[in-house]
Amino acid sequence: xxxxxxxxxxxxxxxxxxxxxxxxxxxxxxxxxxxxxxxxxxxxxxxxxxxxxxxxxxxxxxxxxxxxxxxxxxxxxxxxxxxxxxxxxxxxxxxxxxxxxxxxxxxxxxxxxxxxxxxxxxxxxxxxxxxxxxxxxxxxxxxxxxxxxxxxxxxxxxxxxxxxxxxxxxxxxxxxxxxxxxxxxxxxxxxxxxxxxxxxxxxxxxxxxxxxxxxxxxxxxxxxxxxxxxxxxxxxxxxxxxxxxxxxxxxxxxxxxxxxxxxxxxxxxxxxxxxxxxxxxxxxxxxxxxxxxxxxxxxxxxxxxxxxxxxxxxxxxxxxxxxxxxxxxxxxxxxxxxxxxxxxxxxxxxxxxxxxxxxxxxxxxxxxxxxxxxxxxxxxxxxxxxxxxxxxxxxxxxxxxxxxxxxxxxxxxxxxxxxxxxxxxxxxxxxxxxxxxxxxxxxxxxxxxxxxxxxxxxxxxxxxxx
Numbered sequence: 065x066x067x068x069x070x071x072x073x074x075x076x077x078x079x080x081x082x083x084x085x086x087x088x089x090x091x092x093x094x095x096x097x098x099x100x101x102x103x104x105x106x107x108x109x110x111x112x113x114x115x116x117x118x119x120x121x122x123x124x125x126x127x128x129x130x131x132x133x134x135x136x137x138x139x140x141x142x143x144x145x146x147x148x149x150x151x152x153x154x155x156x157x158x159x160x161x162x163x164x165x166x167x168x169x170x171x172x173x174x175x176x177x178x179x180x181x182x183x184x185x186x187x188x189x190x191x192x193x194x195x196x197x198x199x200x201x202x203x204x205x206x207x208x209x210x211x212x213x214x215x216x217x218x219x220x221x222x223x224x225x226x227x228x229x230x231x232x233x234x235x236x237x238x239x240x241x242x243x244x245x246x247x248x249x250x251x252x253x254x255x256x257x258x259x260x261x262x263x264x265x266x267x268x269x270x271x272x273x274x275x276x277x278x279x280x281x282x283x284x285x286x287x288x289x290x291x292x293x294x295x296x297x298x299x300x301x302x303x304x305x306x307x308x309x310x311x312x313x314x315x316x317x318x319x320x321x322x323x324x325x326x327x328x329x330x331x332x333x334x335x336x337x338x339x340x341x342x343x344x345x346x347x348x349x350x351x352x353x354x355x356x357x358x359x360x361x362x363x364x365x366x367x368x369x370x371x372x373x374x375x376x377x378x379x380x381x382x383x384x385x386x387x388x389x390x391x392x393x394x395x396x397x398x399x400x401x402x403x404x405x406x407x408x409x410x411x412x413x414x415x416x417x418x419x420x421x422x423x424x425x426x427x428x429x430x431x432x433x434x435x436x437x438x439x440x441x442x443x444x445x446x447x448x449x450x451x452x453x454x455x456x457x458x459x460x461x462x463x464x465x466x467x468x469x470x471x472x473x474x475x476x477x478x479x480x481x482x483x484x485x486x487x488x489x490x491x492x493x494x495x496x497x498x499x500x501x502x503x504x505x506x507x508x509x510x511x512x513x514x515x516x517x518x519x520x521x522x523x524x525x526x527x528x529x530x
Contacts, residue, residue, distance in 0.1 A: 066096045066119075073106060085109075088131075093117050096323065104128035115140070116158070119320055123147050138162070138183070141316035143244075145169040154179055161186035163316050165240040167195065167233050173203055180207040192236045194229035197222040201229070244315075251317035304329075349402065349411050356400045361408040368412070376439045377418060381410065385432035396423040396438060403434065417441040 074082045076090055087107045091114040098119045103110065103126065110129050116138040123142060126132065127150030135151070138160035146169060148154060154176045160183045167189040173179055182203070184190055190210075192198075200206065200214050201222035207214060222229070307325060312318045349359050360366075365382040383392065383405055393404035398417045403410040418438035425436045 065098045067099055068092065068097055068102050070102075070106065073103075088112065090114070093136075096327075098320075099124075101125045111153075119323060121316060126151060134158075141319060143316065146172055148173065149175040151176060152178070156181040158183040159187065160184070163187065164189050165244060166237055167192060167198060168237060170199060171202055177205055179203065179205055182206055182209055183211070185210050188240060192233055194225075194232050197225060197229045198233050201226040247313055247315050248317065250313075251315060251321070254312075255317075255321065300329075347409050349409055356413050357411065358413055359409050359411040362405040362410055364405065364410060366410070366412070368414075370415075372444075374439075375444055376437055377414060377416075379412070379434075379436040379438070381434040381436070383432060383434050387432065389427055392434060394425045394434070394436060396420045396425075396436065398441065401436060401438070403436075414438070 070084070072092070072095065073084050073087075073090065076092060077084055077087050079089075080087050084106050086109055088109055089112040090103075090107065090110065093114050093116045096119060097115070098121070100115065100120050100123065103113070105128075108128065109131055111131050112134045113126075113129070113132060114136045116136050118137075118140050120137060120140040120142060123137065123145065124147050126135070127147055130150065130152050132151045133153050134156040135148075135154065136158040138158050140162055142159065142162040143164060144166050145159070145164060148157070149172060155178050157173070157176075157179060164184065164187040170182075173182070182199070184199070189195060196209065199209055200219050204219070347359065347361055348357065350356055362383075367380045369378040369380070371378055379401060381403060387405070391406050395402040395404075396418065397420060400411060400413045417440070419441055420438075423436065423438040425434060427434060
């Protein structure tokens with residue numbers, strides 16, 4: 065049975081920094097709660113409380129919520145309106161789609177003088193003759209009933225016929241209560257039958273039912289695991305079909321029974337899933353004869369490169385880019401390599417033996433791929449490199465011999481067309497060319513005038529000629 069816990073309330077109070085003592089609004093809908101408790105002790109300042117779509121059978125432990133203004137307990141198993149006298153500030157009460165059949169229990173709401181809106185749609189009491197007139201005449205403070213405004217004329221008419229309507233409501237209540245008693249007995253009987261049937265099934269499985277069951281048990285053990293699982297699935301499907309196709313009345317007991325059935329099936333599936341995880345067989349990477357197999361359980365792309373120049377193999381495994389390196393386990397053996405990616409093996413048989421001690425594994429910083437370098441065990445002597453070196457050495461010797469014989473000094477010649485250095489001889493000419501302009505002509509004239517008029521004396525007392 066799911067109960068209201070402090071951890072649940074704190075998780076639903078994230079908008080209030082998980083503080084519950086000052087909480088004014090909380091939503092506990094669809095939590096499969098079966099009892100209303102503790103909220104009047106932990107959340108005294110609650111103003112809005114949402115409890116719709118749970119399995120609450122009774123309104124209780126809310127009388128100390130003096131500031132509560134809106135209570136929503138729609139889609140529950142409530143059969144009677146009670147224990148709301150202490151909610152002095154209650155303005156709105158939603159009891160939609162419950163099992164309220166005692167309509168006279170609304171008289172307890174007379175003490176809630178601030179109650180303005182009441183919702184009873186979907187309850188058995190709404191089918192009673194004179195339901196609306198009785199509620200309107202009983203609760204004078206109401207302004208809206210089932211989202212419909214109560215007019216003054218409607219209330220006057222309801223008050224006029226109130227004694228007659230009240231008598232009819234009482235009679236219909238008695239009929240409903242008798243019907244509910246029969247439904248409870250039927251639900252109790254059906255529950256007991258289902259419990260006995262389940263016990264018999266358990267006994268038959270364990271082999272305590274009859275002597276023939278031992279033979280059946282041996283036959284079942286002889287079958288394969290796949291066949292047993294198929295039989296179990298067929299039985300479960302048949303049980304589901306019988307449960308859902310069986311006609312049952314819509315009562316609090318049937319609603320609770322359906323919930324328990326669904327919860328039981330869910331737990332059974334979880335247990336099967338957990339058992340499959342725990343009993344998962346190990347991957348076959350080596351046969352019974354000792355032959356190493358090629359395995360790619362994680363289904364990753366890979367490439368093996370034979371680097372002949374460096375005499376090594378390079379394996380590039382396309383592991384997931386953002387996979388944590390701690391989830392990788394590389395094991396290099398002389399004839400094969402094994403990589404565990406999240407406990408899933410990748411194994412590849414190498415064409416030649418390698419040196420495990422000299423091997424290295426790295427992750428690419430761009431792609432995240434795993435790159436494993438494995439030097440080969442057999443070292444190969446490359447003759448081409450030595451031949452080329454000897455050829456170069458012989459060429460140098462022949463050049464030296466030719467130079468000695470000729471006795472002439474050989475100079476390095478450069479093609480003049482590819483000469484890219486600046487011509488120093490043209491720098492002065494460029495300067496002279498740049499100086500032949502109007503800026504340079506003016507000072508040269510001044511110097512000529514000065515040279516031609518060396519004997520000129522400037523007398524300030526003599527006026528100018530022009």
